[in-house]
Amino acid sequence: MKKSINKEVREFIDCLCKTNPLNHQIIIASRKVVFDNYPNAKERIMYGGILFSLEEDFGGIFAYTNHVSFEFSVGFKFNDPDKLLEGKGKFRRHLKLKSLEEVESKKLDFFVKQS
Incomplete structure (x- = not known):
C-alpha cells in the first residue's frame, strides 16, 4: 500500500495503529481499495477522517470506537442490490465496517467503483 503524501493523513494512520489496531487495519484495507x-x-x-477526491470529493473514511464508516458523497445514486448501504440522508450513504472481512463482504470495491 502506498504511503500517503499528505503528512496529516500519515499521522492519523500512525496514531490509529497505536490506539485501535483493528480500525487501523480496516482503514489500510479501505485505502487500498x-x-x-x-x-x-x-x-x-477533514471532519476527523480521511476524505478522498478526484475532481471533487467522492467519499471518506472515519474511525469510531467500534467500527469504521466509509461515507459516499452521492451514495443515494448507487446500485445497491443487497441493501448494504446505510443512511437516509438526502445524498450521503455509508458502510459500517466492523471487521477486516467486512471490507470484502460488504463489497466496498463495488461501491468505490461507483463513486
Whole structure:
C-alpha cells in the first residue's frame, strides 16, 4: 500500500495503529481499495477522517470506537442490490465496517467503483 503524501493523513494512520489496531487495519484495507481503483485520488484530513477526491470529493473514511464508516458523497445514486448501504440522508450513504472481512463482504470495491 502506498504511503500517503499528505503528512496529516500519515499521522492519523500512525496514531490509529497505536490506539485501535483493528480500525487501523480496516482503514489500510479501505485505502487500498480506493487507490486500486483510483491511483490518482487525493486524500486529506477533514471532519476527523480521511476524505478522498478526484475532481471533487467522492467519499471518506472515519474511525469510531467500534467500527469504521466509509461515507459516499452521492451514495443515494448507487446500485445497491443487497441493501448494504446505510443512511437516509438526502445524498450521503455509508458502510459500517466492523471487521477486516467486512471490507470484502460488504463489497466496498463495488461501491468505490461507483463513486
